[in-house]
Amino acid sequence: MNKSENRLGVELCGLCLENPIIPASGTFGYGCEFAELYDINILGSFSFKGTTLEPRFGNPTPRIAECPSGMLNSIGLQNPGVHAVIETELPRLQKVFNKKVIANVGGFSVEEYAETAALLDECGQVGLIEVNISCPNVHNGGMSFGTDPKAAAQVTSAVKRVTKKPVFMKLSPNVSDIVSIAKACEDAGADGISLINTLLGMRIDLRSKKPILANKMGGFSGPAVFPVAVRMVYQVYEAVKLPIIGMGGVSCAEDVIEMMLAGASAVQIGAANLVDPLICKTIIEKLPQTMDKYGIKNLKDIIGGAHNG
Amino acid sequence: MLKQSIFKVKENGRIADSIFKMRLEGEHSFGFPGQFANVKLEGFYLRRPISVCDFDNGGFTLIYKTVGHGTDKMSAIREGAELDILTGLGNGYNTEKSGDKPLLIAGGSGVPPMYALAKALVNEGKAVTAALGFNRREDVYLVDELSALGVRVLCATADGSFGEKGFVTDALRAIAPEYSFFYACGPLPMYKAIRETVKTEGQYSFEERMGCGFGACMGCSMKTRTGARRICKDGPVFDSSDILWEELR
Numbered sequence: 193m194n195k196s197e198n199r200l201g202v203e204l205c206g207l208c209l210e211n212p213i214i215p216a217s218g219t220f221g222y223g224c225e226f227a228e229l230y231d232i233n234i235l236g237s238f239s240f241k242g243t244t245l246e247p248r249f250g251n252p253t254p255r256i257a258e259c260p261s262g263m264l265n266s267i268g269l270q271n272p273g274v275h276a277v278i279e280t281e282l283p284r285l286q287k288v289f290n291k292k293v294i295a296n297v298g299g300f301s302v303e304e305y306a307e308t309a310a311l312l313d314e315c316g317q318v319g320l321i322e323v324n325i326s327c328p329n330v331h332n333g334g335m336s337f338g339t340d341p342k343a344a345a346q347v348t349s350a351v352k353r354v355t356k357k358p359v360f361m362k363l364s365p366n367v368s369d370i371v372s373i374a375k376a377c378e379d380a381g382a383d384g385i386s387l388i389n390t391l392l393g394m395r396i397d398l399r400s401k402k403p404i405l406a407n408k409m410g411g412f413s414g415p416a417v418f419p420v421a422v423r424m425v426y427q428v429y430e431a432v433k434l435p436i437i438g439m440g441g442v443s444c445a446e447d448v449i450e451m452m453l454a455g456a457s458a459v460q461i462g463a464a465n466l467v468d469p470l471i472c473k474t475i476i477e478k479l480p481q482t483m484d485k486y487g488i489k490n491l492k493d494i495i496g497g498a499h500n501g
Numbered sequence: 502m503l504k505q506s507i508f509k510v511k512e513n514g515r516i517a518d519s520i521f522k523m524r525l526e527g528e529h530s531f532g533f534p535g536q537f538a539n540v541k542l543e544g545f546y547l548r549r550p551i552s553v554c555d556f557d558n559g560g561f562t563l564i565y566k567t568v569g570h571g572t573d574k575m576s577a578i579r580e581g582a583e584l585d586i587l588t589g590l591g592n593g594y595n596t597e598k599s600g601d602k603p604l605l606i607a608g609g610s611g612v613p614p615m616y617a618l619a620k621a622l623v624n625e626g627k628a629v630t631a632a633l634g635f636n637r638r639e640d641v642y643l644v645d646e647l648s649a650l651g652v653r654v655l656c657a658t659a660d661g662s663f664g665e666k667g668f669v670t671d672a673l674r675a676i677a678p679e680y681s682f683f684y685a686c687g688p689l690p691m692y693k694a695i696r697e698t699v700k701t702e703g704q705y706s707f708e709e710r711m712g713c714g715f716g717a718c719m720g721c722s723m724k725t726r727t728g729a730r731r732i733c734k735d736g737p738v739f740d741s742s743d744i745l746w747e748e749l750r
Contacts, residue, residue: 218719225715228503249722253722253723254709256720257710261546267722270729414546466547467713469503
């Protein structure tokens with residue numbers, strides 16, 4: 193099948209994806225757990241576990257709490273550090289995944305983001321860099337960069353300076369004006385925008401009468417946040433010219449189409465992977481018949497379709 | 502190895518106070534005692550991780566305690582219903598380490614995995630002793646089934662209404678069975694008491710609130726002597742020598 197015949201094909205800054213389906217960072221590890229279950233080469237790409245310069249254990253447990261139609265997590269960027277990712281995880285991934293992966297980068301200072309991104313820039317397997325300026329679970333970093341347009345711009349330009357790969361800034365929904373953050377990233381040279389990260393939330397255990405999460409607050413994800421995500425993707429699409437990777441509660445082929453109509457060029461699947469490990473495969477298989485149902489010939493033609501007229 | 506499939510509920514009934522037994526038929530991927538299932542329940546976003554009590558070619562058995570809305574709902578499921586379950590999760594106990602006289606130590610809702618473990622050890626020709634702790638006589642279960650396997654069963658209840666009075670470790674001290682290795686499943690305070698009591702190496706099974714149950718989300722990580730480990734994927738069973746007790750709360 194040549195590319196022009198692939199109804200599901202999309203493109204992100206020159207990176208051609210066979211389909212728009214991308215497991216979201218933090219829900220897919222470095223790919224190997226899912227490769228046991230299905231051929232992950234059917235994916236458009238996937239965004240690997242948020243990686244920082246140094247190894248991190250993350251927050252104390254419990255760091256998962258259930259919610260109606262979703263979940264809270266307060267993992268806190270547990271990862272083996274960028275050096276171990278490059279030396280161990282990427283070679284292991286190469287055996288089961290022959291496409292370009294999205295490198296998700298976390299950090300606690302502008303310099304750290306840049307240093308980690310520079311190391312990943314050297315990796316041929318990495319197709320684009322997704323910069324997480326929106327983690328709600330780490331102090332002195334993460335979300336604090338994504339809630340201030342100036343700080344978001346600083347991280348963007350620092351990362352842009354050290355890599356030739358496309359740079360997508362992953363934004364937090366925990367802001368009063370998502371558009372100003374997206375615009376600041378665009379002005380600072382970002383190649384694209386990923387949104388949304390999780391919404392800050394809390395659950396309290398009635399027996400102990402204390403927050404369930406050891407870190408008290410955590411990031412809320414799952415189907416409940418989907419309308420918030422669609423709204424923010426729609427707003428950002430109106431305001432910036434950059435391609436958008438849309439995410440937040442996407443759970444089925446219909447959600448993918450809705451997210452693309454709002455303005456997403458590709459779509460990440462997060463929490464749903466944790467509940468149904470085959471969900472990305474199922475969505476990819478169901479997309480053609482769902483497109484037929486809604487009279488859609490090619491997925492790339494519907495990006496931002498909800499804005500026309 | 503992780504496997505997702507649909508199972509038919511063949512039996513689901515109460516066997517002790519707040520303790521239910523469910524038999525599920527279908528194709529599973531359990532290979533080792535101490536592994537667990539992750540059960541999807543209608544109306545709940547996350548699955549319920551429950552250790553496997555027994556498994557065979559036709560299916561497997563879960564024994565679970567009703568501790569919240571999810572397990573309450575599970576206890577009301579009727580025979581004939583179908584459930585979406587991930588099976589074959591976790592590493593399970595390693596029976597090769599047992600020596601000739603393994604000792605199983607379990608308390609409360611930690612008792613179920615001991616059945617499959619005892620069965621495997623008995624099949625390997627080992628002389629198995631099980632020390633089980635419960636709160637009251639009404640909470641006692643699986644004792645007859647373990648005895649029927651040829652396991653020597655020692656019991657303790659907190660109120661003394663069945664077996665020795667006190668904790669399972671009190672029964673162990675009072676009866677002082679000979680053993681070559683131990684396998685434990687129960688709550689953390691019990692593990693701390695076991696640690697003070699036992700004289701050999703052993704394996705402990707841990708639990709934690711989980712997101713996925715198969716190693717993807719890092720929700721249930723634990724610090725060990727060999728680094729950060731995921732309870733769901735690298736565990737739930739860890740060697741006693743690997744545990745950083747000062748990190749456990």
